[in-house]
Amino acid sequence: MTRIDHTEVLWIDEQPACSLQQLAEASRISEPELRELVELGALHPTSPPAGAAGDAHQPWFAARCLVTLQSVRRLREDFDLDTQALSVALALLERIEALEHEVRSLRARLPGGPP
Amino acid sequence: MKYTDYYAVLGVARDASEEDIKKAYRRLARKYHPDVSKDPQGEGKFKEVAEAWATLRDPEKRAAYDQLGVHRPGEEFEPPPDWGRRYGDATDGAGAGSGGFSFEDLDLGDLFADLARGRAAGARHAGAGRAGAGGGARPLRGEDYEATAQISLEDAFAGAIVELDLALPEYDASGRLVRTPRPFKARIPKGATEGQRLRLPGKGGKGWNGGPDGDLYLNVRLRPHPLFRADGHDLYLDLPVAPWEAALGATVEVPTLAGPVNLRVPPGTHAGQRLRLAGRGLPMPRAGAGDLYAIVQVVVPTVLDGRERQLFEQLAAASRFEPRSHFPGARRSL
Numbered sequence: 444m445t446r447i448d449h450t451e452v453l454w455i456d457e458q459p460a461c462s463l464q465q466l467a468e469a470s471r472i473s474e475p476e477l478r479e480l481v482e483l484g485a486l487h488p489t490s491p492p493a494g495a496a497g498d499a500h501q502p503w504f505a506a507r508c509l510v511t512l513q514s515v516r517r518l519r520e521d522f523d524l525d526t527q528a529l530s531v532a533l534a535l536l537e538r539i540e541a542l543e544h545e546v547r548s549l550r551a552r553l554p555g556g557p558p
Numbered sequence: 559m560k561y562t563d564y565y566a567v568l569g570v571a572r573d574a575s576e577e578d579i580k581k582a583y584r585r586l587a588r589k590y591h592p593d594v595s596k597d598p599q600g601e602g603k604f605k606e607v608a609e610a611w612a613t614l615r616d617p618e619k620r621a622a623y624d625q626l627g628v629h630r631p632g633e634e635f636e637p638p639p640d641w642g643r644r645y646g647d648a649t650d651g652a653g654a655g656s657g658g659f660s661f662e663d664l665d666l667g668d669l670f671a672d673l674a675r676g677r678a679a680g681a682r683h684a685g686a687g688r689a690g691a692g693g694g695a696r697p698l699r700g701e702d703y704e705a706t707a708q709i710s711l712e713d714a715f716a717g718a719i720v721e722l723d724l725a726l727p728e729y730d731a732s733g734r735l736v737r738t739p740r741p742f743k744a745r746i747p748k749g750a751t752e753g754q755r756l757r758l759p760g761k762g763g764k765g766w767n768g769g770p771d772g773d774l775y776l777n778v779r780l781r782p783h784p785l786f787r788a789d790g791h792d793l794y795l796d797l798p799v800a801p802w803e804a805a806l807g808a809t810v811e812v813p814t815l816a817g818p819v820n821l822r823v824p825p826g827t828h829a830g831q832r833l834r835l836a837g838r839g840l841p842m843p844r845a846g847a848g849d850l851y852a853i854v855q856v857v858v859p860t861v862l863d864g865r866e867r868q869l870f871e872q873l874a875a876a877s878r879f880e881p882r883s884h885f886p887g888a889r890r891s892l
Contacts, residue, residue, distance in 0.1 A: 452744055452745065452746065452747065452756040452757065452758050452776065453756065453757040453758075453759065454747070454754075454756065454757075454843055455754075455755040455756060455757055455775075456754075456843065469757075469773070471699070471702075506757075507755070509755075509757065509775075510755050510775075513702070513704075513775070514593050517591070517592070517593055518591075518593055521587055521591055521608065522584070522587060522588075522591075536593060536594075547752070547789065548789045548790070550787070551787040551788060551789035551792075551794045552789065552794055552832075552851075552853070554796055554829075554830055554853045554855050555796060555855070
């Protein structure tokens with residue numbers, strides 16, 4: 444009989460949850476590359492969580508950045524993009540995501556709109 | 559093992575140059591890549607394209623692939639005899655042909671991915687086993703995977719356990735790469751919304767050489783609901799009311815995900831007006847909840863009996879209401 448594992452999940456949202464080191468480990472993108480993405484404005488640090496230990500100058504990131512960085516990794520591997528091109532692609536993808544969110548939101552508010 | 563025609567997948571001739579193969583890949587990747595394509599079939603197509611590209615871009619792998627000969631796509635075929643020794647159990651040693659090794663559980667993509675990881679025959683055939691294969695014993699973290707979990711609004715409201723039935727490429731005890739069923743249950747906490755990402759640490763591909771297992775990322779999608787539409791944690795519901803309920807006001811029962819509640823429709827309510835039921839939307843992950851908005855739709859009976867028609871006619875005659883008074887030169891009904 445096949446064994447079925449039970450597992451708990453972690454939220455990936457706007458909460459500040461990852462240090463640079465943790466983000467590098469989870470995303471498999473090196474710390475220097477992450478710093479470059481921050482400098483290019485493709486990755487946005489956030490305030491550290493209350494009571495966070497460590498260097499006050501170390502950036503912290505929302506867990507949601509992991510989603511962005513998965514895109515970074517895929518785009519880089521699949522299209523051979525350099526960091527500069529990645530930052531442009533990411534900015535455009537974020538704009539598309541924001542517009543899609545707005546469309547979904549407006550549709551939900553329309554009387555008789557699609558479920 | 560089923561044959562996949564990688565040249566056909568990329569739409570190039572078998573003698574295509576590296577540059578032509580690269581161009582074909584880029585064109586198809588641009589079309590189907592999950593990060594840029596909105597084609598619902600795009601992700602599956604991209605996997606085929608990426609698998610073909612991963613093999614044909616590498617001269618060594620392309621030569622090995624060409625060695626397989628030409629078959630019809632999907633046709634069962636047997637790899638060349640020496641491949642059994644190259645990929646088989648080291649204890650199979652001098653086995654003629656494919657010996658005790660079976661390719662049945664393997665697909666072509668897995669086989670060439672195995673080559674890519676430098677896990678091919680040499681080290682394994684020499685009896686080095688998994689830990690010693692390809693490039694020494696450096697621990698490698700397992701692959702990360704993504705999956706979609708479709709849940710109902712009721713599940714998003716209350717939390718749910720979803721059963722995921724994944725088949726991931728993994729190495730078995732003898733070091734062979736096989737597709738292994740990985741069924742497991744994941745608890746989706748209440749408050750997930752459309753597009754919510756969840757991370758399941760250690761539920762991705764198995765690590766190598768003692769490296770940690772990869773992670774699994776779940777993308778939550780909400781199934782359409784017959785009554786409610788979700789916008790983040792807020793819910794929207796169409797609320798049909800009769801003209802007299804809208805004009806005079808009424809208390810009506812409306813459904814919520816936690817059960818029906820009474821809602822007061824104020825006198826003079828108009829169509830399209832949103833009536834807010836605070837905290838009756840989807841719960842938020844840590845505290846609080848979104849709101850439920852009932853969007854008023856004034857509906858009229860499509861068939862009137864004699865008495866109803868008479869009452870509407872009396873109302874029409876007596877009312878001074880001018881719904882189009884803001885139109886230039888507006889007049890009452892002609």
